[in-house]
Amino acid sequence: MDSIYNALCDIVGKEYCSNLPEEIYIYSYDLGTAEPKKPDYVVSPRTVEEIQKIVLLARDKNIPLVPLGGGLSLAGLAIPQKGGIVIDLKRMDSIIEVNERARYAVIECGVSQGQLISYLKKHHPNLTHSEPGAPPAATVAGNIIIHGQGDLAHPYGFSSDMVLGLEVVLPSGDIIRIGSCALGSGWFTIHPLPDIGLFLGWCRTTGIITKLSIKLFPAKKIRGTGTFVVEDEELIPEIIYKITHTQIPEDIIVYSRAIPPFAKGLHHITVNLAADSEKELEFKQELIWDDTLGEYIKNDLGGYLGFTKELERPQISKTSDYKKGGGFEYVGGIMPIDTYPQCYIRGREISEKHDIPYTVTARIIGLAHSMMFAWTYAFNRADEETIKKAREALYETDELVIELGGVIWKPGIYGQRLVMDRLHPGTKNLMKKIKTIIDPLGIMNPGNWELL
Amino acid sequence: MTLNDFQYSNIIHRCFRCGYCKFPVDWTDVNNCPPYARFRMESYSCGGRLWLTRAWLNEQINWSEYLAEILYSCTTCKNCEIKCPLRFNVDIVNMVVSARAEMVEAGKVPKAVKDFLQNIELYGNPYGASRTNRIAWTKGIEIDRYNGHEYLLYIGCAGSYDIRAQKSSKALAQILLKAGVSFGVLGDEETCDGNETHNLGEKGLFELLANKNIKTFNKMGVSKIITLSPHAFNAFKNYYPSYGGNFNVFHYTHILNSLLKTGRIKFSDSFHKKTVFHDPYFLGRWNGEYETPREILRVIPDIELMEMEKNRSGALCCGGGSGNFQMDLLGGSESSPARRRIREAYEMGAQIIAVSCPKCLIMLEDAIKAEGMDDKLSVMDISEIVAKACNI
Numbered sequence: 004m005d006s007i008y009n010a011l012c013d014i015v016g017k018e019y020c021s022n023l024p025e026e027i028y029i030y031s032y033d034l035g036t037a038e039p040k041k042p043d044y045v046v047s048p049r050t051v052e053e054i055q056k057i058v059l060l061a062r063d064k065n066i067p068l069v070p071l072g073g074g075l076s077l078a079g080l081a082i083p084q085k086g087g088i089v090i091d092l093k094r095m096d097s098i099i100e101v102n103e104r105a106r107y108a109v110i111e112c113g114v115s116q117g118q119l120i121s122y123l124k125k126h127h128p129n130l131t132h133s134e135p136g137a138p139p140a141a142t143v144a145g146n147i148i149i150h151g152q153g154d155l156a157h158p159y160g161f162s163s164d165m166v167l168g169l170e171v172v173l174p175s176g177d178i179i180r181i182g183s184c185a186l187g188s189g190w191f192t193i194h195p196l197p198d199i200g201l202f203l204g205w206c207r208t209t210g211i212i213t214k215l216s217i218k219l220f221p222a223k224k225i226r227g228t229g230t231f232v233v234e235d236e237e238l239i240p241e242i243i244y245k246i247t248h249t250q251i252p253e254d255i256i257v258y259s260r261a262i263p264p265f266a267k268g269l270h271h272i273t274v275n276l277a278a279d280s281e282k283e284l285e286f287k288q289e290l291i292w293d294d295t296l297g298e299y300i301k302n303d304l305g306g307y308l309g310f311t312k313e314l315e316r317p318q319i320s321k322t323s324d325y326k327k328g329g330g331f332e333y334v335g336g337i338m339p340i341d342t343y344p345q346c347y348i349r350g351r352e353i354s355e356k357h358d359i360p361y362t363v364t365a366r367i368i369g370l371a372h373s374m375m376f377a378w379t380y381a382f383n384r385a386d387e388e389t390i391k392k393a394r395e396a397l398y399e400t401d402e403l404v405i406e407l408g409g410v411i412w413k414p415g416i417y418g419q420r421l422v423m424d425r426l427h428p429g430t431k432n433l434m435k436k437i438k439t440i441i442d443p444l445g446i447m448n449p450g451n452w453e454l455l
Numbered sequence: 456m457t458l459n460d461f462q463y464s465n466i467i468h469r470c471f472r473c474g475y476c477k478f479p480v481d482w483t484d485v486n487n488c489p490p491y492a493r494f495r496m497e498s499y500s501c502g503g504r505l506w507l508t509r510a511w512l513n514e515q516i517n518w519s520e521y522l523a524e525i526l527y528s529c530t531t532c533k534n535c536e537i538k539c540p541l542r543f544n545v546d547i548v549n550m551v552v553s554a555r556a557e558m559v560e561a562g563k564v565p566k567a568v569k570d571f572l573q574n575i576e577l578y579g580n581p582y583g584a585s586r587t588n589r590i591a592w593t594k595g596i597e598i599d600r601y602n603g604h605e606y607l608l609y610i611g612c613a614g615s616y617d618i619r620a621q622k623s624s625k626a627l628a629q630i631l632l633k634a635g636v637s638f639g640v641l642g643d644e645e646t647c648d649g650n651e652t653h654n655l656g657e658k659g660l661f662e663l664l665a666n667k668n669i670k671t672f673n674k675m676g677v678s679k680i681i682t683l684s685p686h687a688f689n690a691f692k693n694y695y696p697s698y699g700g701n702f703n704v705f706h707y708t709h710i711l712n713s714l715l716k717t718g719r720i721k722f723s724d725s726f727h728k729k730t731v732f733h734d735p736y737f738l739g740r741w742n743g744e745y746e747t748p749r750e751i752l753r754v755i756p757d758i759e760l761m762e763m764e765k766n767r768s769g770a771l772c773c774g775g776g777s778g779n780f781q782m783d784l785l786g787g788s789e790s791s792p793a794r795r796r797i798r799e800a801y802e803m804g805a806q807i808i809a810v811s812c813p814k815c816l817i818m819l820e821d822a823i824k825a826e827g828m829d830d831k832l833s834v835m836d837i838s839e840i841v842a843k844a845c846n847i
Contacts (some may be wrong), residue, residue, distance in 0.1 A: 018494065018788065019495065019496075021496065021498075023519075024500050024516050024519070025498045025507055025516065025519070025521055025522055025525060026496055026497075028498075028506075028507065028510055029496075029497045029498045029503050029506060029507065030497065032506070034471060034472055034473070045496065047495055047496060069803075073474065074472075074497070075473065075474070091497065092498070093485065093495065094495050096484070096485070115474075115482075115484075115485055116479050117482035117485070118482065118483065118485070119483055120482055121481050121482040121483045121484075122480075122483075125481075138473040138474055138475060139474070139478060139482055140473060140474025140475065140477060140478070140485060141474065234708050243828070288574065297772055319473075320471050320473035320475065320540055320541065321540055321541065323469075323471035323473070323541070324469060324471075324541045324542060324543075325468075327469055328468070328469065329468045329469040329470055329471050330471065331471075383468070384468040384469070385468040
């Protein structure tokens, strides 16, 4: 009998533990182009105590642990590179507290974006969170752990900038809390205690975040999207600078796609506006479309395509079906806005070289402090050759991000190596020391951010 | 059998596994796919099923009893088809049914499925009960054998044999009698409609059942059929025409609604209960019928009708579809869909869960017992509520 399997069954219950080929197969795959790697076990715990026991077992037996949220990073970050135990965290899905007046929510790590959106809409209609364009099955924690960005990234920055508290199970099995919750107080602030920035961006190689508190923001009564289009990519940095100067929009996205053909080469700037009254909305619209962008229309450099009330959830999954192929992956680069023209031109070249219709998207973060520029490559899951082409395009794009002076967002293994090769030696050394102290056996999501 | 021979080989790889299929319409949780709600492993999600099917047909994994159970745990409720944003969504359930057909063809199905199908072949019902007992539900009431009546009342297996569902069959027949509707039943000549057989992938047996029923109906001159079960309604309406069976098919709620509107049945008693309606997916998502049962309930005297959070196309299936009302591959846990559904109703203060399907009736009744809520919550078929309000 498999003693590890039996021990895991004792912890989470037999129904939530498997070493059968069916689960091993499903959990060996990411949705992107990364090569599958088989776990030895899959477990789905319900409580932090169960997670703690799993970690202690893995530590004692020196078994790799791979925490999995929604599994939608597309970068292969939860593929068990060295086997071990995949911990599917989606049963940890309680919304523990929403503090209306202090505008924060305390949630477990398996809460999905869809679940939080629905909960706030029903019970706290005046509040919203920064919702990424990922499918609703993506977890809130997963997006934060990878420094994701949502539809409030323009005014408020990265999703990880919105964290107010964390509960983490360390590779030692210890449970720690960060922020005001560590004092037994409410989960309302992460400051001003000494900074322990050990868990965000580390790709779950330093611990398992089990609870978190996030900032919520006012949900205005009217939300909608307006679209502006230009042909000249060189105009984009200037336009973004002007729009962000108004400090009015909730979200600004620029995209360009080869499909549909009539739109190829055009750059669409979508601007989300929110207001509590028609009067407020009219004022904001006038400020953006007339005062800020009017000159481009007058000079025949751009066109206003109209404003649609009600925000539709982005259905990014549709990208996977561009070629009726069921797959896509993208490289996200956190880039200076000025690099937009080069990002677009060079990305398009990479796409065309690999015979993939180009799709590029940029989300503005902060007041144009940076943008997340995404180069997306669709592939046909049933055609190995297209997967190979997409993978090559992704690697080339990882290199492009570095070349253009950007930082690869949620890099896969290939991108992580590019980053580590260029990392400041002092930084790299400190990261090594931290990892050695916190996870001396290297059991946490091994294969990712391997510095030793 | 290889992937290339599979009927849906050109689309099965298009599932991205983005997980939309797990949600109800309003995104409340990820528990609207019954097997995923029950087991919460990716292998039991809609995407997991499709990826595993492809892996099996591609010979990346071998057939196993467990793989078959994963496939057969799908109730074919079509929540996935409603939520999937991709263009192939209309074929998701077809892909599952086709994969099951491949397993049937290879003689590789779980024992529970084999027993279910074998009983239908041997006895004309999944319970393995005697054909002569099919008429037991009529005990105490005089119902004509069908003989040129305006309607054939087709009760189906659950309504004929299950003790709880028999009560709804009886209530319906008594309402129809009181309203003076011209109808008759087939009695022990009735046999399974085959809806579950079809969706379990046993196309050969389904053809036998369909042909047999069509022959019987035609021989007796049946043109209009009232079904107790939405499952039979679906089979007669959507599957039988391909086999030459063209009948005017009504779910009983259509008839009751019409009898109420024309004044042929009248209420005499109050039904002062906080009531929610649980949508059966073979009326709802499969046939687009959400309002008729609600129209009936709305006019019940003093009823306090509420909507469950997950309603209409967003309703959570009771977990009884695809034979699971008998095979129960989703049972045995507080995470079972029926028990989740009961808790949802209770938490919103309901006293009665109204249903319009004998399978839902059975599943939810059992779930109430399992939850220990017998004294807090009841499940009643709409036929029973109407009969009570009519003092029948």
